[in-house]
Amino acid sequence: xxxxxxxxxxxxxxxxxxxxxxxxxxxxxxxxxxxxxxxxxxxxxxxxxxxxxxxxxxxxxxxxxxxxxxxxxxxxxxxxxxxxxxxxxxxxxxxxxxxxxxxxxxxxxxxxxxxxxxxxxxxxxxxxxxxxxxxxxxxxxxxxxxxxxxxxxxxxxxxxxxxxxxxxxxxxxxxxxxxxxxxxxxxxxxxxxxxxxxxxxxxxxxxxxxxxxxxxxxxxxxxxxxxxxxxxxxxxxxxxxxxxxxxxxxxxxxxxxxxxxxxxxxxxxxxxxxxxxxxxxxxxxxxxxxxxxxxxxxxxxxxxxxxxxxxxxxxxxxxxxxxxxxxxxxxxxxxxxxxxxxxxxxxxxxxxxxxxxxxxxxxxxxxxxxxxxxxxxxxxxxxxxxxxxxxxxxxxxxxxxxxxxxxxxxxxxxxxxxxxxxxxxxxxxxxxxxxxx
Amino acid sequence: xxxxxxxxxxxxxxxxxxxxxxxxxxxxxxxxxxxxxxxxxxxxxxxxxxxxxxxxxxxxxxxxxxxxxxxxxxxxxxxxxxxxxxxxxxxxxxxxxxxxxxxxxxxxxxxxxxxxxxxxxxxxxxxxxxxxxxxxxxxxxxxxxxxxxxxxxxxxxxxxxxxxxxxxxxxxxxxxxxxxxxxxxxxxxxxxxxxxxxxxxxxxxxxxxxxxxxxxxxxxxxxxxxxxxxxxxxxxxxxxxxxxxxxxxxxxxxxxxxxxxxxxxxxxxxxxx
Numbered sequence: 139x140x141x142x143x144x145x146x147x148x149x150x151x152x153x154x155x156x157x158x159x160x161x162x163x164x165x166x167x168x169x170x171x172x173x174x175x176x177x178x179x180x181x182x183x184x185x186x187x188x189x190x191x192x193x194x195x196x197x198x199x200x201x202x203x204x205x206x207x208x209x210x211x212x213x214x215x216x217x218x219x220x221x222x223x224x225x226x227x228x229x230x231x232x233x234x235x236x237x238x239x240x241x242x243x244x245x246x247x248x249x250x251x252x253x254x255x256x257x258x259x260x261x262x263x264x265x266x267x268x269x270x271x272x273x274x275x276x277x278x279x280x281x282x283x284x285x286x287x288x289x290x291x292x293x294x295x296x297x298x299x300x301x302x303x304x305x306x307x308x309x310x311x312x313x314x315x316x317x318x319x320x321x322x323x324x325x326x327x328x329x330x331x332x333x334x335x336x337x338x339x340x341x342x343x344x345x346x347x348x349x350x351x352x353x354x355x356x357x358x359x360x361x362x363x364x365x366x367x368x369x370x371x372x373x374x375x376x377x378x379x380x381x382x383x384x385x386x387x388x389x390x391x392x393x394x395x396x397x398x399x400x401x402x403x404x405x406x407x408x409x410x411x412x413x414x415x416x417x418x419x420x421x422x423x424x425x426x427x428x429x430x431x432x433x434x435x436x437x438x439x440x441x442x443x444x445x446x447x448x449x450x451x452x453x454x455x456x457x458x459x460x461x462x463x464x465x466x467x468x469x470x471x472x473x474x475x476x477x478x479x480x481x482x483x484x485x486x487x488x489x490x491x492x493x494x495x496x497x498x499x500x501x502x503x504x505x506x507x508x509x510x511x512x513x514x515x516x517x518x519x520x521x522x523x524x525x526x527x528x529x530x531x532x533x534x535x536x537x538x539x540x541x542x543x544x545x546x547x548x549x550x551x552x553x554x555x556x557x558x559x560x561x562x563x564x565x566x567x568x569x570x571x572x573x574x575x
Numbered sequence: 576x577x578x579x580x581x582x583x584x585x586x587x588x589x590x591x592x593x594x595x596x597x598x599x600x601x602x603x604x605x606x607x608x609x610x611x612x613x614x615x616x617x618x619x620x621x622x623x624x625x626x627x628x629x630x631x632x633x634x635x636x637x638x639x640x641x642x643x644x645x646x647x648x649x650x651x652x653x654x655x656x657x658x659x660x661x662x663x664x665x666x667x668x669x670x671x672x673x674x675x676x677x678x679x680x681x682x683x684x685x686x687x688x689x690x691x692x693x694x695x696x697x698x699x700x701x702x703x704x705x706x707x708x709x710x711x712x713x714x715x716x717x718x719x720x721x722x723x724x725x726x727x728x729x730x731x732x733x734x735x736x737x738x739x740x741x742x743x744x745x746x747x748x749x750x751x752x753x754x755x756x757x758x759x760x761x762x763x764x765x766x767x768x769x770x771x772x773x774x775x776x777x778x779x780x781x782x783x784x785x786x787x788x789x790x791x792x793x794x795x796x797x798x799x800x801x802x803x804x805x806x807x808x809x810x811x812x813x814x815x816x817x818x819x820x821x822x823x824x825x826x827x828x829x830x831x832x833x834x835x836x837x838x839x840x841x842x843x844x845x846x847x848x
Binding site: 389393435437438439442445446449452453455462465466471475479482485486487488490491512514515545547553572573574575 | 653654656657658659660661676678682684685686687688689690691692693694698699701702703704705706711714715718719721722738742745777779805806807808810811812816819822823
């Protein structure tokens with residue numbers, strides 16, 4: 139068995155760390171193994187079964203070491219059982235495998251075992267300083283003289299007796315708070331503390347095989363704040379897809395925090411998850427993946443259509459029509475395309491068109507649009523459409539057009555496709571309908 | 576040691592040794608070192624993949640010899656929807672020919688298919704995301720960049736902040752195709768994370784003027800004039816119409832404007848066409 143002990147710093151006058159801090163580290167550790175327990179001032183976890191999943195002992199140790207450091211863990215130790223690992227962590231030895239465990243433990247002062255601490259004066263008077271000294275005392279005498287916990291703990295630490303733990307379970311909801319070491323006055327500086335909470339969040343999400351789409355960071359303002367300032371401020375972050383990548387979440391939060399102006403110094407942070415969705419892991423591949431990693435375009439378009447509505451994600455279908463407005467029919471991208479493509483006109487056509495032709499000002503009888511227009515060629519006459527009837531407000535209307543198109547050029551607006559309406563009688567109006575962009 | 580050497584040289588200048596290799600001069604390095612060396616006045620070459628822009632003059636100024644993939648490229652212009660297809664169709668055509676899709680996000684005007692087909696982009700390879708608000712444009716753009724299987728992406732982002740561009744740029748690292756962000760000219764004074772920014776303006780004489788505002792390499796402070804006639808128009812242009820600026824100058828002469836009678840107007844049109 140491979141036990142890791144993660145020791146948190148003791149508070150002032152050797153008070154144990156807060157339950158919140160212990161719980162936070164335990165939740166984070168749950169991503170590595172379900173066998174996580176709290177032991178005095180430390181969190182112990184049994185990770186033997188997860189070694190391969192996390193890429194070997196060395197990789198797992200490095201990851202736990204670096205991440206736990208960010209969470210405020212001061213000592214990490216490895217041994218074959220939890221009490222021994224805790225004892226080593228207390229004495230500052232990390233690796234409990236470099237020598238046989240008996241030899242390592244025998245040299246440690248006996249105070250590293252919690253059960254021995256109440257008997258410290260008696261044991262000291264007996265002349266014991268190390269665990270080895272205590273172990274050499276006659277067992278019968280010890281059992282009579284001290285309580286049963288000492289002997290049990292000694293046996294467990296040396297691996298002679300099985301241990302019993304109360305495992306920490308993955309909570310249904312995530313909530314974590316953190317008291318900042320000093321008052322923070324600038325929002326971006328909150329990121330340092332928030333990162334610690336996000337690290338716990340990512341651990342919790344990993345343990346639940348889920349990702350978050352929505353989480354809230356709340357901060358409590360200092361009690362010395364101005365009167366009009368509220369006690370709390372908060373920031374809600376949404377992500378497009380379920381996410382539990384720490385770096386990504388940190389980046390998101392950093393971007394958002396950069397815009398926040400704190401109204402008073404902040405002393406405490408809270409992180410709460412509002413929406414969680416199950417997330418599928420990407421399985422690791424034996425071979426390097428040279429194929430494009432991105433999803434198919436169709437999936438992305440589907441997502442866009444889901445958000446904006448299918449009428450906003452469009453593909454063109456050409457129609458055989460001589461009138462510019464009805465040459466293109468835009469249909470939702472998901473609908474099938476006609477098998478046979480329609481023929482397109484072979485005369486010059488603009489690349490952009492106005493949804494409604496724009497009526498142009500005229501000076502004299504020349505059209506103006508951002509300055510005078512120079513008519514290059516024309517007229518290109520488009521006429522007809524009486525057969526195209528539409529019903530509007532119980533009134534039948536034909537979409538008949540009579541237009542003379544001109545190719546116009548303007549210094550600023552580029553090459554334009556304008557027409558003169560011929561149905562208007564004497565006051566023939568000019569319209570701008572397209573741009574050759 | 577050095578003085579002794581100098582003294583020996585003074586007395587008897589060493590005859591040039593007959594060597595098979597020319598001795599490396601000052602500033603000249605062995606080719607292997609030269610290849611690995613980047614000089615301050617050269618264009619940067621860390622661009623992973625590029626696509627030719629279609630003009631040799633422009634390719635020569637773009638790092639890597641074309642529009643970059645795996646990154647966002649900003650194209651600024653004083654007015655929207657006046658030159659996009661003229662500038663970008665040459666790079667989009669090979670993408671379409673390879674069977675990839677072109678996605679346009681939030682163009683300010685309706686795309687008109689016949690003209691776009693004439694520019695060389697087939698109808699089956701075009702997708703129009705008709706979004707309007709800045710947040711929607713940005714979200715759609717990001718999703719498409721992350722999708723990463725797009726052939727090319729053209730996104731009109733008139734209102735976008737520097738950190739949003741940065742976010743797109745980070746996402747674009749994984750995107751194989753080129754990503755063009757089309758923005759107004761006044762954005763040139765804002766900082767941007769895009770590694771390549773170009774300002775494109777119209778020239779009335781059937782050309783585009785491109786100035787590269789930002790690139791990996793030395794500052795580019797001249798304008799590149801790229802001859803460009805909108806697709807389909809070439810066939811109807813007479814030699815006279817190839818220099819519209821001449822006609823405009825003549826037009827601006829007194830009495831050229833303001834003739835009221837339709838007959839006179841028709842005459843003038845005839846003279847132009």
